[in-house]
Structures are given as structure tokens and as C-alpha cells.
């Protein structure tokens with residue numbers, strides 16, 4: 440059906456090229472479930488206020504449900520000439536129900552319809568993302584539990600910095616992904632406001648009951664201003680900012696594990712089922728999933744930039760530009776969901792090369808800072824202690840020694856404040872024990888954090 444058939448105003452059919460140019464069907468077909476759900480609520484409301492009869496509502500609902508089944512089974516005939524999924528569904532209703540079908544769009548515009556569907560879609564996506572993120576957090580906990588005692592080098596500037604307990608490292612990601620979940624939950628509140636009833640932009644002179652629709656669709660509130668309702672897309676910006684943060688967290692982790700997984704580093708191995716070989720080099724086993732995770736981050740950030748740019752300079756209210764909001768949102772959602780779906784099993788199945796790690800923590804003078812703090816505890820001013828331990832490190836380098844290999848005499852030759860008890864903190868495993876500040880890698884505190892997260896995440 441061409442545009443002409445939808446309006447008495449047009450004298451000629453739409454130019455084919457315009458039809459193709461404006462068609463959003465291949466994208467918004469993804470919202471068919473939400474469109475049917477919202478249309479059913481709308482039809483029931485129309486009957487409740489007497490704008491259509493009860494029988495008409497029943498006919499509409501039954502047919503909408505049938506169309507939903509057909510769409511699910513892929514038997515519903517989609518016609519790109521009908522611009523989008525909304526017109527396709529309505530056209531089918533009219534074809535099948537005649538005048539009754541012609542009543543569904545009473546007191547409704549595609550402007551409020553589209554954005555209602557979109558909000559429902561994003562709301563569901565947020566709920567799904569929340570469980571995927573929780574799954575990933577659980578995977579980190581599992582991994583932490585498998586290697587509870589392992590001490591790894593912590594890095595700044597990718598240079599060995601201080602020794603940390605491996606579970607402490609895992610929990611850092613649990614915290615990050617928790618904030619991602621919190622942000623999404625907060626964003627959901629603003630997504631979950633109902634625009635339907637704003638009609639084209641000014642509302643309607645018909646006696647609709649928006650509150651009833653709100654209840655049926657599970658929205659928290661009604662959008663209070665019809666102009667705002669059809670034009671607002673800041674919920675997309677917020678949602679995509681949340682997704683971008685998730686993607687950034689994932690990309691940092693992916694990069695780190697690409698490094699750890701490298702032959703040079705050798706801290707961890709990934710199961711074969713998550714890696715691929717090379718077409719020419721027979722020995723290769725590549726961490727492609729991690730690389731793709733890292734490589735797709737730009738798509739998600741790109742989606743945010745795209746929607747922000749669509750919104751830039753848009754006057755009130757609905758402008759066709761807004762049709763461009765969906766592809767980036769759908770694409771970014773798919774990217775992040777696909778990634779999360781693989782990230783969790785990869786994290787859970789990763790294996791540490793403990794021997795290699797033990798060797799690495801011996802290098803890099805990881806306990807130097809703790810040693811400096813030991814001297815501070817003996818009354819040496821911080822800057823002096825810093826300098827003295829620096830000299831010890833240089834001494835070690837000159838004599839090809841590690842800090843735990845120094846004798847008390849050697850230590851004392853640099854600073855007489857060193858006592859017998861210094862031997863209790865030398866060596867990365869012992870140095871870890873020395874930490875005590877809240878939030879530190881102190882094993883006791885880390886164990887408590889593990890317990891707290893276990894009960895919070897139910898594992």
C-alpha cells in the first residue's frame with residue numbers, strides 16, 4: 440500500500456526512491472512484540488472509555504495476537520512499501536477486520552506509538568543486560584575462589600607495582616560491573632515513563648485514559664508534557680552511555696587478558712573452544728574473542744555519538760530524524776549482549792599458570808613500597824624511607840639480588856632502623872599480609888569481600 444492510500448490528501452503515489460529511502464521496516468521489525476503489546480493495551484483502553492465497543496476490542500486483540508504469532512513464526516507478510524512495522528501491523532488489521540481495524544489508531548499517532556514501543560524495548564533490554572552482567576560477576580567470583588591464595592603482580596603503567604591477591608583483582612571487576620548495573624537500573628527509571636497518549640504532539644480531544652494504559656504496560660509514570668513525550672530521546676543517550684561504560688570495562692579486561700595470555704607474559708590460558716588457530720602458522724592459538732571484544736568498543740561509543748548527533752539542533756517536537764535513533768541502539772545492544780554472553784564463560788573457564796605467576800611476582804621488587812612503609816613504622820620520615828629503599832633496590836640490581844635475599848646486615852648497612860621483624864614482610868606473599876587499610880588487598884579483608892559478594896550474588 441502506498442502513502443496515497445493512507446491519506447486523502449495525496450494526488451500521486453510516493454516516489455519509489457523516497458519509499459526506499461524512508462523505510463525503517465528492517466530495523467523496527469525488531470519491536471514487533473512491543474508494538475503488539477502496546478496496541479493491545481491501547482485497544483482495551485479505547486473500549487474502557489467507550490471509544491470502541493467491547494466486541495471491537497476483542498476482535499482487535501484477537502487479531503493482534505494472531506499477527507504476533509505469525510510474526511514469531513515468520514509467516515507474516517512484511518511489506519517495505521508500508522514504511523515500518525507499525526504501519527504493516529495496522530494495514531494487516533484493516534485488511535482482515537475492515538472498519539474495526541480502522542479504529543485502532545484512534546487517539547494515537549505513530550509519534551507516541553513508536554517511542555512507547557522503543558521504551559518498552561529498551562526496558563526489556565536493560566533487564567536482560569542486568570542478568571548478563573550478574574552472570575559475569577558470578578564468573579569472576581568463581582575464578583576468584585579457584586585461585587584464592589594466588590598472589591599476582593599489580594600494575595601501574597603496565598609496570599609491576601605491588602603484589603596483590605588474585606581475588607582482589609577479580610573483585611575489582613565485580614565492583615565495576617556492579618556500578619554498570621546500578622547505572623542501568625537508574626536509567627531504567629527514566630526509560631519507564633509512558634509517552635502514549637501524547638498522540639501527534641499536543642494530546643487529543645478524545646476522552647482517553649492514559650493511567651489505564653500505564654498500568655497495563657507497567658510504566659512507572661505518565662510523561663507529563665505531550666511535546667516532551669514525542670520528542671524526548673535523552674533516555675537513549677543515557678542508555679547508550681551506560682552501554683558505553685560496560686563496553687569500556689569489557690575492553691580494558693579484554694586487553695589485559697590478551698596481554699596475560701601472550702606467550703611472553705604467560706599468566707593465563709583460555710580453553711581451546713574460545714580460541715582460534717591461524718591459517719598459516721600451525722602453532723598458533725589466538726584469543727580472538729578478547730580481541731573482538733576490544734575491537735567492537737567503538738561500535739558502542741559510535742552509537743552514542745550517532746544518537747547525540749541526531750538530537751543536536753532538533754526543534755520540538757517529532758522530526759523524522761528521530762527514526763535514526765533505533766539502528767544504533769539495537770546495534771549497540773546486540774554488541775554488548777553478545778560480548779557479555781561470551782565474557783562470562785571465558786572468565787569462569789580461564790586457567791592461571793601459577794608457576795609463571797609465582798616467577799613474575801618475584802621480579803620487579805613488588806614489596807618495595809611495603810618495605811618503605813616498614814621504615815615509616817620505625818619512625819623514618821617518608822621521603823627518607825623512600826630514598827633508602829630506592830637505594831636498596833639499586834643495591835639489589837647491582838648485586839643481582841631480590842629484596843628477600845638481602846641479609847639483615849646488608850639491610851642495616853643502608854638503614855640501621857631495620858630489625859629482625861623485617862624478614863616477616865619480605866617476599867610478595869608476605870608483603871600482601873602487611874596491607875591493612877580498608878579496601879586494600881589484605882587477605883582477611885579480601886576474604887570478607889568475597890563473602891559479601893557471594894551472598895549478594897547468590898553463589
Ligand code: ARG
Nearest residue numbers: 463522523549550553761762
Ligand atoms: N517510521 C517512523 C519512525 O520510526 C514513524 C514515524 C512517523 N511519524 C511521522 N510523523 N512520519 O520514527
